[in-house]
Amino acid sequence: AQSVTQPDIHITVSEGASLELRCNYSYGATPYLFWYVQSPGQGLQLLLKYFSGDTLVQGIKGFEAEFKRSQSSFNLRKPSVHWSDAAEYFCAVGLMEYGNKLVFGAGTILRVKS
Amino acid sequence: NAGVTQTPKFQVLKTGQSMTLQCAQDMNHNSMYWYRQDPGMGLRLIYYSASEGTTDKGEVPNGYNVSRLNKREFSLRLESAAPSQTSVYFCASSAPGTYNEQFFGPGTRLTVL
Numbered sequence: 001a002q003s004v005t006q007p008d009i010h011i012t013v014s015e016g017a018s019l020e021l022r023c024n025y026s027y028g029a030t031p032y033l034f035w036y037v038q039s040p041g042q043g044l045q046l047l048l049k050y051f052s053g054d055t056l057v058q059g060i061k062g063f064e065a066e067f068k069r070s071q072s073s074f075n076l077r078k079p080s081v082h083w084s085d086a087a088e089y090f091c092a093v094g095l096m097e098y099g100n101k102l103v104f105g106a107g108t109i110l111r112v113k114s
Numbered sequence: 115n116a117g118v119t120q121t122p123k124f125q126v127l128k129t130g131q132s133m134t135l136q137c138a139q140d141m142n143h144n145s146m147y148w149y150r151q152d153p154g155m156g157l158r159l160i161y162y163s164a165s166e167g168t169t170d171k172g173e174v175p176n177g178y179n180v181s182r183l184n185k186r187e188f189s190l191r192l193e194s195a196a197p198s199q200t201s202v203y204f205c206a207s208s209a210p211g212t213y214n215e216q217f218f219g220p221g222t223r224l225t226v227l
Contacts (some may be wrong), residue, residue, distance in 0.1 A: 009154065032213040043118075043204060043218040044157075051213045090156060094214045100145045100164045101172070102214055104156040 002027050004093050006105035013081050014113045021076040021108050023091030033074040034092040034102065035065055044090065050074065061085070086112045115140055118219035120205050126225045127195045135190040135222050137205030145208045146188035147172075147216065148180060150201040157204065163188055195226045 005024045013019050025031060032051045036044040048059025055067040065076045074091060091105040121136045139146065144165045149157040149172075159172030163182040177199060179191045188207075192199055202223050206216040 004156075006156075034215065036218075043220045044206075046215065046217075049213070049215060100162060100208065100214050101147075101159060102216060104149075104158075106154055106156040 002093075002095075002103060004091055004103050004105040006089075006091055006108050008108045009106070010109045010111065012111040012113060015083050016080050019076075019078045019081045019085070019110070021089050021091075021110070023074045023076065023105060025072050025074070025091075025093045027072075027093060027095055029095055030069065031093045031095050033065075033067060034094075035059065035063070035074070035076050036090045036092060037061075038088045038090065038107075040087070047076070047089075081110075081112055083112045083114060086110055117141065118205055118207055118217055120203075120219040120222050122222060123220065124223050126227065127192075128227050129196060131195050131226075132191070132193050133195065133224075134192075135203055135205075135224075136187070137189065137219060138187045139205075139207040139217070140186065141207060141209065141217065142185070143207035143209045143217070144185070145210075145214075146182065147206040147208075148178070148188070148190045149204045149206065150174065150199075151204060151221075152201050160190065160203075192224075195224075197226045200224060200226045 003026045034049045035047040050067045088107045092102040094102045118139045147162040148160040161180040163169045166185045205219040208216045
């Protein structure tokens with residue numbers, strides 16, 4: 001079955017440290033890929049997206065993600081984390097074959113230590 | 115632009131009661147979605163509407179009904195609420211030709227006692 005896996009439920013990093021959040025998917029075709037962020041009590045905000053072309057994409061708030069076809073991965077990175085980055089992060093995958101739908105991972109909760 | 119709006123923000127129901135969650139978007143998007151969010155499970159699609167006049171089941175449709183009232187509005191109805199429907203509900207919308215990039219509302223936190 002098609003799935004999106006975020007292996008880390010919680011991650012804690014120190015302010016100023018680098019961050020990498022992992023996302024793997026199990027679709028055979030090349031999907032279109034998204035990372036969303038959810039602050040406590042809020043809706044989801046799009047951080048970045050990949051459809052085609054350059055496999056390293058830049059997003060808002062200093063985040064970037066790299067699509068690796070060979071590893072079926074789309075990991076989210078930030079060189080230096082700020083306390084305001086504490087939130088829950090969701091990877092989402094869509095496929096043209098499945099119409100107007102996205103499948104979300106279970107999410108990774110990021111805690112930032114000062 | 116307000117984007118995607120949802121009402122109410124919070125709701126407490128007793129088992130067996132019914133209610134309708136409202137969603138509206140002012141971005142002229144064709145497609146609209148209802149998700150539920152439960153801890154550790156991400157967002158799961160309940161129903162979606164690819165365009166005005168059409169609705170389709172998602173991953174977890176049981177116990178819910180939807181109405182695409184017009185292009186702007188997409189409501190979710192719980193006919194007989196159950197404690198298992200305690201969740202946070204999100205509405206989203208997307209435009210054609212955007213690879214299904216979805217915009218989300220602020221959510222409705224529903225508790226069923």
